[in-house]
Each structure stands twice: as structure tokens, then as C-alpha cells.
Amino acid sequence: MKFIVDQQVEDIEMPENLKLNTFLKEFHSNCSHPECSFGLYGFAFGQSPFPVPKLIQEALIKNVDKGTYADVPGIPELRNAISKYNNHYFGMDVDPKRIYVGPGTKELIFNLLEILHGTVILPTPAWLGYLPQIRFLKKNYHMLPARVNGKISPIDLRKLALRLQDRQKIMILNNPHNPTGLLYDKLELEEIADVCREQNITVIADEIYAQTTYKFENFVSMGKIYPEGTFVTNGLSKSHAAGGYRLGYVIFPQHAIDLKRQFKKILATEFTAVSTPIQHAAIAGFEISKEMNEYFDVTRSIHHIMGEYTFHALSAIEGIKTTKPDATFYLLADFNAFATELQKAKINTSQKLSESLIAHPYHTAIIGGDSLVLERTDFSARIAYVDYDGAKVYQNYLDNKPKSSTERVEFVKNNAPKIVAGIEMICTFFKNLKNGSLIDLQTQKKSLMIIQR
Template identity: 85%
Template sequence: MKFIVDQQVEDIEMPENLKLNTFLQEFHSDCPHPECIFGFYGFAFGQSPFPVPKMVQNALISNANKGAYAAVPGIPELRNAISKYNKHYFGMDVAPERIYVGPGTKELIFNLLEVLHGTVILPTPAWLGYLPQIRFLQKNYHMLPTRANKKFSPNDLRKLALRLQDRQKILILNNPHNPTGLLYDRLELEEIADVCREQNITVISDEIYAQTTYDFSKFVSMGKIYPEGTFVTNGLSKSHAAGGYRLGYVIFPQHATDLKRQFKKILATEYTAVSTPIQHAAVAGFEFSNEMDEYFEVTRGIHQVMGEYTYHKLSAIEGVRATKPNATFYLLADFNAFATDLQKMDIMTSQRLSESLIQHPYHTAIVGGDSLVLERTDFSARIAYVDYDGAKVYQNYLESRPKTSSEKVEFVKNNAPKVVAGLEMIERFFENLKKDIPQKFQVQKNLVA
């Protein structure tokens, strides 16, 4: 039997995160070298390495008997807990009625793009999840490239908005930012909000990494700065290391009653509601408790120590420029200074660079620039510094928090040997490149289908 696939699906590309899986699997099964057995240094996957907080796990277990469908926007206990969570951590007064729960923020962002008419403005580089959704929905979109500091300028936003004909424009703001790890501060957000008010731009503010901000007092939600025009999305995936739970929420702008009604139709049509036991588990994650507070503080402390180490190691390689992360577990490394040397080795695209680095003798997985909505020839890469045993490292950090710079370096060396070794591999790769060692860079085959 031959099945005919809908043209709309035919036309979209495989989302980059799935491509990455294929890429690594192929590498594993195909690599003939004995050293490949150990695996690879993983800087590619953006997943928090810590265990799901115990109290969230326990709440899930004790609510396993909840078999009834939940209300479409979420169970009242959860919407209340999220409301209080936003008050406590982000200083936002959000009535529970403004909060809708969904199966992950990725789905909720997709639902928002479904319900909102208009042209999408996507600052680049960007998280690899947005573009396939925008394309799938066949929306008009425009990239907004960032400046040298890797942030977009409000003035560039204004200029772009002035050129767009649509009655409504939708800016996807991701703060803190994947892949750069950078944070837009209050002043920057106010400048962006001014342009949004002036140009009638709606904002989807993806704040999934808010809780990972290293100096937490610096995080400000766009929902606070531009409450009348911002949809804030957040969830359990990064802050609670529970991406697999698939639970996110959206905070609607003030005075969006009719829009909420339309949104509810979409949710009811597409997935009815989030799994009821998961919603009960999430209540434990969002309600204030000393245990959760400590969890946030410890995990962001570890991300910071790993981030600083990674930043310093990469910046020490002559020619490499890296963003200094203020949050998340990523940074963006810019290898464009090596463009000529790479091209000499027939490495013309960031995809080829990823392929060269994953192969023997480097065994290092990175996410190349074209997966970050950059030009294919842009030799930038996202480096995720999470390749360590999260449960063990959490415990070690609790027992003895590194304070001085040298203690922090020691902490990384003792707790994240694969991060340390992987960064050395990246350094070696670029050293060898300078030394003109061609055989090291022969890509045996194109690994990505």
C-alpha cells in the first residue's frame, strides 16, 4: 500500500533536534575506530542533567490514580500554584485565569502561532525549535539578525517593523537566550517594549530558562515590562529538569479575554488537556518550598560554574570568540576566524564542521550554526555544558560549594571530566587545523541524511 503524505508535511524539514539524533546514531553505528566505543563528548543536547526534584516525583506517584480528564486550561490547583510562583520568583501579579497549561512550551508556542494572525519576527541566532513551526503553519516571517554583542537592537526591530505590511507582528523573544546564554536586562527590555508599543508588535516571550539566571536578581520578565502585549511561556523542562514530563504554561496578556476563548478551542481540538497526574506533580514543583528553592539555587550555581569554565577555556583558544553566559547551560562559540583554514580542508559549512568534530580522533558533538538559524557558512556553534552525572554533581556541590576561582576550576575538573576533555578536543582540533593536518579532517561520508 502506498500512502500519500500531505503536501504541507512534505514541505517541512525534519526539526533539527531530530536530525541531530540521527546524526549521532549514524556516527555511533558507523564509526569503525575502537575509541568510538566510549561514546562522544556531548556538547550538543540541551537537556538539564539533574534529577527531577524528589517532591515532584513523589507527587506524581501519589497522583497516579487520577484518571479523569482535566479541564482544558489546566487544573485549578496548578494554575493557582503557577500564579503564586510567578509572584514569588518573578514579582508578577498574574491571576490564575490568565494562565493556561499545555504539554510543553513548544506546543504552546505552536498554539500561539496558530491563534495569532501576523508576520513573525525571529531574532537570530535562535533556538532550533521555532522555525519548523513557523514553516509548518506557513506564516510569513522575517529574521532579525543580532549585532556584534549577539543581541538584537531595538532600532533594528523598529526598522524591520516599519517595512512590514501586516496589521499585527509577532516578535519571538527568548530571554534568557538559547543558544547564547545571554540575558536581556530591564533597560533593554524597556527599549524593546517601547518599539513594540509604537509598532503594534505582539511578543511571545519564551522564558523557559528564567530560573537558570545565574544572578537571579537580574532576571526581569517581559510580562512585567509590557503586560498588555506579551505572552509569557515557561514550564518544568529546564528549571525542574523535567522535559520528559511535557508540562508548560502560557501567561496571557492583560485584557485578552476573547483571545483566551479562541485559544481554548485550539487546545480542546488538539489535545483536550495535559495528563492529570503530571499536572498534580507540577503543583509540587511550582508551590514554594525550601526544597524547591534550594534545588533552583544549587542547579543554577552548578550551571554557572560549568559555564564560566567553558567560556574561559574556549576564549583562551586564539581566534575563538564566545558569548559569556548569564543564564542557561549554553554559550555560542564563534569559529569564523578559522574560516580560511576550514575551507582549505574542504569544510565549507557549519554542518561539515560538526561532522569533522564528531569523528575520530575528536569525538565531540556540537550543534552547528545552520541549526541555530544562521547562514550555513557561519562557523558558529552552540556549546551545551551539561555532559556530567547531574545527581552526583548536585550532591557534591551541596556538600562543598566551590567559592574561589581555583575551587571552581577544581570542581569542574573533578565533577565534569567529559566537559574538560571535550573542550581540550575542540582546542586540539583548531590547533591541528592551524598546523595543516589534512588527514584528520577527511569526512568519510556525509553523516546526515
């Protein structure tokens, strides 16, 4: 039987994360060199390496018997806990009725894009999840490229908004930011909010990395700065290392009563409600407790230590510039200084650069610029510094907290040797590129043939 797929689906591209998974799996399982059985230097996956907090695991086990459907917006106990969590950590006063729970923030952002009329403004570089959704919904969109400091400028935002005809515009503001790891401070957010008010721009503030902010007191939610026009999304995936639980939430702007009714309709149509046991487990993750507080402190400190090391080690390689992360577990590395040599080696797109780095003998996985909504020829890449055993490193940190910068470097060397070796491999790659001995091209071509099969 031949099935006919709807044209709307045919027209969208495979989301980059799925492409990447297939690419890495297919490629790596085909490397014929036995010495490469160590695996990959994994700088590609955006996943927290830590175990799901014990409190959440226990609450899930305790609630396996909850088999009834939950209320569409989420169970009241969870919405209350999320409200208190936002008050405690982010200083936000949120009525639980403004909170909707969904199966991950990705789904909720999609649902928001479904109900909100208007052109989408997408700051770039960007997380690879937004664009396929915008395209699938056939929404008009415009990119808003960051300035050299890695952030968008309110002046550029105003100029772009003035060009757009829509009565309402929607901007997706991801802060802290994937892929740069940068954080917009209070003043920067206020300047952006001023333009949003003036130009009628609704903000979807994707704050999934808020809790990872290294100097936590520096994080300010856009929901506080622009409460009348911001939808804040957050969830369990990054701060609680539970992406697989699929639980996120959105806080609606104040006074959006009719919109909430429309939103509920969409959620009820598309997924009814999040799994009830998962919602009960999530309560333990959002309730204020000593255990969760320690978990956030320890995990953000480890991300900070790994980030600091990765930033210094990569920036020390001549020709590489990187953002200096304030949060998350990513930074953006800029390899454009090697453009001439890369083109000479027939590596003329960021996709080709990712393929060459994954090829033997480098086996280093990165996310190339084209997956970050940058130009195909922009040799920038996202580097995720999470390739270590999270459970072990968590315990080692508790046992012996590194204090000085020397101790922090030692901590990385002892606990994350693949990060250290992977950065050395990136260094070797560019050294070889410079001196013309990159890789034997035959080997590379052979691997590429395998990838394309």
C-alpha cells in the same frame, strides 16, 4: 499498501533536533576504533542533567490514580500554584485565569502562532524549535539578526517593523537566550517594549530559562515590562529538569478575553488537556517550598560554574570568541576566525564543521550555526555544558561548595571531566586545522559515507 503523505508535511524539513539525534546515533555507532568506546563529548543536547526533584517524583507517584480528563486550561490547583510561583520568583501579579497549561511550551508556542495573525519577527541566532513551526503554519516571517553584542537592537526592530505591512506583528523573544546564554536587562527590555507599543508588535516571551539566571535578581520578565502585549511561556523542562514530563504554561496578556476563548478552542481541538497525574506532580514543582528553592539555587550555581569554566577555557584558545553566559547552560562559540583554513580543508558550511568535529578522532558533538538560524557559512556553534552526572555533581556541590575561582575550576575538573576533555579536543581540532594535519581525509570521508547512508 502505499500511503500518500499530505503535501503540507512533505514540504517541511525534519526539525533539527530529530536530525541531530539520528545523525549522532548513526554516526557514533559506526566508529570502528575501539578506543572511541568512551562515547561522545556531548556539547549538543540541550537537556538539564539533574534528576527530577524528589517532591515532583513523589507527587507523581501519589497521583497515578487520577484517570479523569482535566479542564482544558489546566487543573485549578496547578494554575493557582503557577500564579504564586510567578509572584514569588518573578514579582508578577497574575490572575490564575490568565494561565493555560499545555504539553510543553513548544506546543503552546505553536498554538499561539496558530491563533495570532501577522508576520513573525524572529531574532537570530535562535533556538532550533521555532522555524519549523513557522514554516509549517506557512506564516510570513523575517529574521532580525543580533548585533555583535549577541542581542537585537531596538533601532533594527523599529526599522524592520516599519517595512512590514501587517497591522499586527509577532516577535518571539527568548530571554534568557538559547543559544547565547545572554540575558536582556530591564533597560534593554524597556527599549524593546517601547518599539513594540509603537509598532503594534505582540511578544511571545519564551522565558523557559528564567530560573537558571546566575544572578537571579537580574532577571526581569517581559510580562512585567509590556504586560498588555506579552505572552510569557515557561514550564518544567529546564528549571525542573523534567523535559520528558511535557508540561509548560503560557500567561496571557491582561485584558485578552476574546483571545483566551479562541485559544481554549484550539487547545481543546488539539490535545484536550495535559495528562492529569503530570499536572498534579507539577503542583509540587511550582509550589513555594524550601526543597524547590534549594534545588533552583544549587542547579543554577552548578550551571554557572560550568558556564564560567567553558567560557574561559574556550576563549583562551586563540581565534575562538564566545558569548559570556548570564543564564542557561549554553554559550555561542564563534569559529569564524578559522574560515580560511576551514575552507582550505573543504569544510565550507557549519554543517560540515559539525560533521568534521564528530568524526574520528575528535568525537565532539556541537550544534552548528545552520541549526541556529544563522547563515550556512557562519562558523558559529552552540556549546551546551551539561555532559556530567547531574545527581552526583548535585550531591558533591552540597557536600563541598567551591568558594574561590580556583576551587570552582577544580570543581569542574573533578566533576565534569568530559567537559574539560571535550574543550581540549576542540582545541586540538583547530590546532590540527591550523597546521594542516586536521584528520586523515580518508577516515573522514568514510565516516561521512556512513552518515549519508
